[in-house]
Amino acid sequence: xxxxxxxxxxxxxxxxxxxxxxxxxxxxxxxxxxxxxxxxxxxxxxxxxxxxxxxxxxxxxxxxxxxxxxxxxxxxxxxxxxxxxxxxxxxxxxxxxxxxxxxxxxxxxxxxxxxxxxxxxxxxxxxxxxxxxxxxxxxxxxxxxxxxxxxxxxxxxxxxxxxxxxxxxxxxxxxxxxxxxxxxxxxxxxxxxxxxxxxxxxxxxxxxxxxxxxxxxxxxxxxxxxxxxxxxxxxxxxxxxxxxxxxxxxxxxxxxxxxxxxxxxxxxxxxxxxxxxxxxxxxxxxxxxxxxxxxxxxxxxxxxxxxxxxxxxxxxxxxxxxxxxxxxxxxxxxxxxxxxxxxxxxxxxxxxxxxxxxxxxxxxxxxxxxxxxxxxxx
Numbered sequence: 001x002x003x004x005x006x007x008x009x010x011x012x013x014x015x016x017x018x019x020x021x022x023x024x025x026x027x028x029x030x031x032x033x034x035x036x037x038x039x040x041x042x043x044x045x046x047x048x049x050x051x052x053x054x055x056x057x058x059x060x061x062x063x064x065x066x067x068x069x070x071x072x073x074x075x076x077x078x079x080x081x082x083x084x085x086x087x088x089x090x091x092x093x094x095x096x097x098x099x100x101x102x103x104x105x106x107x108x109x110x111x112x113x114x115x116x117x118x119x120x121x122x123x124x125x126x127x128x129x130x131x132x133x134x135x136x137x138x139x140x141x142x143x144x145x146x147x148x149x150x151x152x153x154x155x156x157x158x159x160x161x162x163x164x165x166x167x168x169x170x171x172x173x174x175x176x177x178x179x180x181x182x183x184x185x186x187x188x189x190x191x192x193x194x195x196x197x198x199x200x201x202x203x204x205x206x207x208x209x210x211x212x213x214x215x216x217x218x219x220x221x222x223x224x225x226x227x228x229x230x231x232x233x234x235x236x237x238x239x240x241x242x243x244x245x246x247x248x249x250x251x252x253x254x255x256x257x258x259x260x261x262x263x264x265x266x267x268x269x270x271x272x273x274x275x276x277x278x279x280x281x282x283x284x285x286x287x288x289x290x291x292x293x294x295x296x297x298x299x300x301x302x303x304x305x306x307x308x309x310x311x312x313x314x315x316x317x318x319x320x321x322x323x324x325x326x327x328x329x330x331x332x333x334x335x336x337x338x339x340x341x342x343x344x345x346x347x348x349x350x351x352x353x354x355x356x357x358x359x360x361x362x363x364x365x366x367x368x369x370x371x372x373x374x375x376x377x378x
Contacts, residue, residue: 043320045339046356046375054370055093057086064350064370066108067359073372074109074117085117087132088372096132107149107156116149118142131155148184156184164188173218175211185235186276189214191221192232193243206230210243210253221253224260237276244270252280252296262301264292271296273317281314281323293325295335304335315349324352332360334375343373 056062057077064075073088079095082102087094087109097104101119109115118129129146130137131153141155141163148156155163158181162169171179177196184190193207208228210221212235223229223245233242233250240254250271252259263269266285274280280296286303293304293314305312305327312333314325323335330342332349334356343349347360356375361368 043322043337044377045336046334046341047378048341048376049343049358049373050376051343051345051371051373052091054088054372056370057084057093057095060368062361062368062370064359064361065106067351067353067357067372068109068111068113069353069355070111070113071353071355071357071372071374072109072113073359073370074106074115075370076104076106085115085119087115089113094135096137098128101128105145107146110149110151110153112151112153114149114153116146116155118145129155129157147181150184150188151186152188154184154188156181156190158182162190171213171218173211173213175209175218175220177205177207179211180207182232183235183241185237185239187214187237187239189235189237189239189241191235191241193229194220206246210241212239212241212253214239219256221256221258223251224258227251233271234274236274236278238278240274240278242271242274242280250282259299261296264294264301264303269294272314275317275319275321277319277321279317279321281317281325283313293323293335295321295323305340316352318352318356319354320356322352322356324349324358332358334358341375345371345373347371 054073058079061078067073075086076083077086083104084095084097085104085106087096097119104119106117115132118127121128126143127145128140129142130140142157142160144157144160146155147158161171171190175194177194180192180195181190182192190213192211194209194211195207196205198205207230210229210232212219212221227245229243230246231244233244235241243251243253245251250261250269261269264284265287269284271280271282282294283291284294286292291311293312295302295304310328312325312327314323316324326332331346332343334341345360347362349358349360351359358373361370
């Protein structure tokens with residue numbers, strides 16, 4: 001978890017889980033794994049998990065988004081007025097979207113307990129975006145939905161730029177096109193891609209160059225020859241950026257150097273998350289064409305789930321190096337200290353905090369229960 005925002009869409013995770021045919025596990029426990037996500041001498045894998053239902057604001061159609069290191073959960077829940085943003089803390093769920101607000105979105109919750117969220121104000125005919133903290137909200141800070149949020153309390157918008165310390169901070173520069181702000185790291189780095197001018201005759205331009213902005217300095221992230229950066233996937237505290245690249249595997253960019261993440265023997269690789277230690281997770285195809293999760297660290301890529309005939313995926317990595325994912329046989333799992341630990345849930349994992357707590361949602365169960373699972377360590 002390189003920032004305080006959720007990494008990826010829950011809807012996308014659901015589609016992936018359905019395609020994997022994730023089964024409901026009836027018990028939790030640890031089994032050996034090939035990949036060492038964390039050094040065994042420095043951590044203990046969980047021996048199981050306890051689970052708490054988070055609840056719902058209304059119909060039971062819920063979209064959990066983020067959990068901070070204090071176990072505070074934020075997400076969206078459907079009400080008669082549409083999707084509202086909730087904050088859950090110590091068994092209590094609070095609706096923080098004002099009455100009449102609809103189409104609400106939330107970027108995340110940081111360890112201070114601050115929440116950046118937006119909603120459609122039908123009366124004002126614009127989006128309202130605020131930072132909520134301990135029951136109070138700031139004044140509206142933008143007319144577009146929030147894009148990202150970090151531990152410093154910075155708020156990123158897709159087009160409007162960066163909100164910091166009560167004011168907008170300009171992000172500009174001539175890189176040959178329009179800057180699309182996509183990811184915000186806890187160190188204040190903003191990463192994105194450059195959208196070139198519309199081609200002659202019309203059509204949709206294809207991004208080719210990425211960028212990183214930090215403290216007023218805009219740097220072009222130029223991809224290797226023959227490729228182009230399409231999307232910034234994630235950025236960590238030191239400014240290392242994962243870019244999704246056309247015509248090649250995803251790439252890790254840092255200080256002008258682009259690193260190919262390699263392969264698991266196949267031809268495709270999709271990176272998902274990077275932590276502040278520089279560990280990268282994602283999925284890649286094997287020589288037989290199966291999708292397996294991987295952990296990349298310091299130039300070495302490791303297959304986390306080398307089981308023939310099974311497909312698995314990853315969602316997030318925390319600062320301990322614990323990896324949240326799913327397998328077709330065990331459902332939601334955590335790879336920790338060389339072990340694969342099943343949560344005993346047929347749910348879709350959404351996020352994992354640095355304590356190892358897992359946020360998940362069970363779309364296959366009535367009411368789609370959201371759960372916070374806390375590891376048991378001995």
